[in-house]
Amino acid sequence: MIKVEDWAEIRRLHRAEGMPIKAIARRMGISKNTVKRALAADEPPKYRRAGKGSIVDAAEPAIRQLLAEFPDMPATVIAERIGWERSMTVLKDRIRQLRPQYKPVDPASRTAYQPGELAQCDLWFPPAKVPVGAGQQTSPPVLVMVSGYSRWMLARMLPSRAAGDLFAGMWALLRLLGAAPKTLVWDNEGAIGQWRAGGPVLTAEANAFRGTLGIKIVQCRPADPEAKGLVERANEYLETSFMPGRSFTGPGDFNAQLDHWLAHRANVRHHRRIECRPADRIATDTTAMVPLPPVAPVVGWRTSTRLARDHYVRIASNDYSVHPSVIGRLVEVVADPEQVRVTCGGQQVAAHPRCWAVHQTITDPAHAQAAATMRRLRLQTTRPPADTEVEQRRLTDYDAVLGVQDIGAAGIEGVA
CATH class of the missing domain: 3.30.420.10 (Ribonuclease H-like superfamily/Ribonuclease H)
Structure with missing residues (x-):
């Protein structure tokens, strides 16, 4: 094989100088066939070493037979089936080259989108x-x-x-x-x-x-x-x-x-x-898109519950206070990423900024004050005394009903 420099010089002498093949061969000390091959080649000469084969070549027919029947069979299982005892790296490389022939890959497609689609x-x-x-x-x-x-x-x-x-x-x-x-x-x-x-x-x-x-x-x-x-x-x-x-x-x-x-x-x-x-x-x-509906969709947190005595409602692990005046009544809770609102009978009874932290208790000072006032008034309230007179019976009446005799009188009669 000639060098790239010789290949370039042969083409220059022939194309630029118009020198015949015989003269080029004599001048460069090479055969005429070498000159002819250099002029016929469109690319510079490259050295290519002849392949010596691979240790997997002998096992390739067995590998192909297994992949034809089981395209998804792992390389480790194939090695076991064919009795492979040499390097797993070269075996896996060959299986990686052969597998797409039996299980084609699924390429992702590029889609052209239409307006509003x-x-x-x-x-x-x-x-x-x-x-x-x-x-x-x-x-x-x-x-x-x-x-x-x-x-x-x-x-x-x-x-x-x-x-x-x-x-x-x-x-x-x-x-x-x-x-x-x-x-x-x-x-x-x-x-x-x-x-x-x-x-x-x-x-x-x-x-x-x-x-x-x-x-x-x-x-x-x-x-x-x-x-x-x-x-x-x-x-x-x-x-x-x-x-x-x-x-x-x-x-x-x-x-x-x-x-x-x-x-x-x-x-x-x-x-x-x-x-x-x-x-x-x-x-x-x-x-080209769909117009938004005139009525907004129902989104956010929405729930109905009967307000317990502690007058708090829970949204996403956080508790929010509600005015205690509606304890025991049905309340509607609506929350979005910005605010939590509670209504009862169409009237708002609580409004809080949404808390993004977890496991928190959010209390409106007005709700806490109202609850304290209600508890204080309840403690000050006393029940009026009953006006009904209750009859008090004698103990002997109960003895007569139960058939119990007077012990002293019974003893005297026995002695007599």
């Missing part, structure tokens, strides 16, 4: 601790929503991933968007639904929410993150672009910084996939 949703847990009150710090979930057509991103931190908070957060984001995508894509989040018997089953809250909006909720198959790759990449973008260098004084501060970043960074950047900014497409996207 769908949005992908997910919960992202930021890698930072946020003060939530009562000296507690935690990482509350962040609801992230990304539109397929415009790549418009919406996000908001929620107190929890429970259905009451999750659907309240979804409704808040859709109100910011001004319309609802025709389809919301979710994974198997507990508040959304689960896959059972090979099919998706939505929760009652999810069906009520989508029914009110007139949209569809699609659950991805388990262990299929590619099905919602848009929002998965958005979560990664939040971690790498939004989080670094930030600190937060609480959930309100987190959401304020997040809203500013979305408006001035995420949704106005040039998106490489769509070759424009999300802000350039959002108007077309929302126009």
